[in-house]
Amino acid sequence: MGSQSDDIGERVESLLADVARQGGSRAGSAAEDLVRLLVDYYGAGLTRVIELVDAADSGIVLQLAEDPLVASQLILHGLHPVDVDTRIERALDTVRPYLGSHAGGVAYLGIDDAGVAHLRLDGSCNGCPSSTVTVRMTIEEALLRAAPELTAIEVEGQAARPERLLQIGRGPGLEPAVAGSGWRHVDAEDLPAAGRITALTVDGRPLLVCRVEQSWYAYADCCPSCAATLTGQGSRLAGSLLACGRCGVRYDVRLAGQATDGTGRYLDPVPLLDDGAGIRLALAEAVA
Numbered sequence: 001m002g003s004q005s006d007d008i009g010e011r012v013e014s015l016l017a018d019v020a021r022q023g024g025s026r027a028g029s030a031a032e033d034l035v036r037l038l039v040d041y042y043g044a045g046l047t048r049v050i051e052l053v054d055a056a057d058s059g060i061v062l063q064l065a066e067d068p069l070v071a072s073q074l075i076l077h078g079l080h081p082v083d084v085d086t087r088i089e090r091a092l093d094t095v096r097p098y099l100g101s102h103a104g105g106v107a108y109l110g111i112d113d114a115g116v117a118h119l120r121l122d123g124s125c126n127g128c129p130s131s132t133v134t135v136r137m138t139i140e141e142a143l144l145r146a147a148p149e150l151t152a153i154e155v156e157g158q159a160a161r162p163e164r165l166l167q168i169g170r171g172p173g174l175e176p177a178v179a180g181s182g183w184r185h186v187d188a189e190d191l192p193a194a195g196r197i198t199a200l201t202v203d204g205r206p207l208l209v210c211r212v213e214q215s216w217y218a219y220a221d222c223c224p225s226c227a228a229t230l231t232g233q234g235s236r237l238a239g240s241l242l243a244c245g246r247c248g249v250r251y252d253v254r255l256a257g258q259a260t261d262g263t264g265r266y267l268d269p270v271p272l273l274d275d276g277a278g279i280r281l282a283l284a285e286a287v288a
Contacts, residue, residue: 043077050079068145075149084147085110088117091146095138095271106139106155115151117143137183137282138271183273183280191216191278197242199231203283207270210253212240216279217253220268225249225259230267242267 012035020028054061061081064070074080080087085108092106109118119139143153184202186209192198197210199221206221208231221229226247229235234245240254250260257267271282 039076046073046077047079050074054081072148075147084149087146088143091142092119092139095142095273111150115149117147117150117153119153119155121155138273141183141273141280141282184283185275185280186278188278195237197231197235197237199229202281205283207281208242209279210237210242212237212253215254216272216274217257218270218272218279218281219253219257220270222268223247223249224265224267225261225263 016028016031016035019031023031050061053064058081065074065081071080082090088108088111092108096106107120109120111117139155140153144150186200186202190198190200191209192211194211194213197208200207200209206229207218208221209216209218211217219230221231223230223244223246226244226249228244228246230242230244232245236243236245237253240252241250241260242253242257243250249265251257251267252260253267256269259265272279273282
């Protein structure tokens, strides 16, 4: 679910393009100047509001910045109380649990003068392009929501192959790394209650989704130890430990689905984001 500010921004750009097509370059330039003046005018008002509120109670400004729509306006006018580096680090903290066996971790290296965020992917996707795509989609979604002022995101990997693993750019005309990759929404009413697991089939793929306290986790519905379904009879979730109903092996859903028996096996994690009306799952077509 895109943010309201994104929808409005796209609509404004579309209307400006229509004016330029119908009225010519002079009309298009005048329309752009008008929009710029209005943005500056309301930006000046918002700046004054933030100054007054901050003088009364700086904590209120931080609370306002927690709202996605307000945050987008604060970022647009350079008024967000949290610096971009902190916002990026917080965004990465939200996605690290979902990278799981696909990656050892993501390190933030900073932003260059062109507004490009640089990160390093530690670990390996074991040569699996599909896994690389899910990692890419998860990082891109989280960072661009937290820091829409970024011009691009580049992630370098220390994997079996020396070349860069992925490069994420913003703007029109960018093609997905894998045809058919994308986010799939699941409504809140189809999700399990805390402490429960449920089976879902998304794009023909059997998945399990569970909730531990306030966090959602999604995995391929297959036990790596015995190949049984993990949502079948006898499977259970106790705390963060998911036990297979057939072989009894337990997996910690909070630790990327790592088996507790010391074998080094992992569940196959599916990156997800909570969009307020349910969750979105990052799925990509298998690549040979």
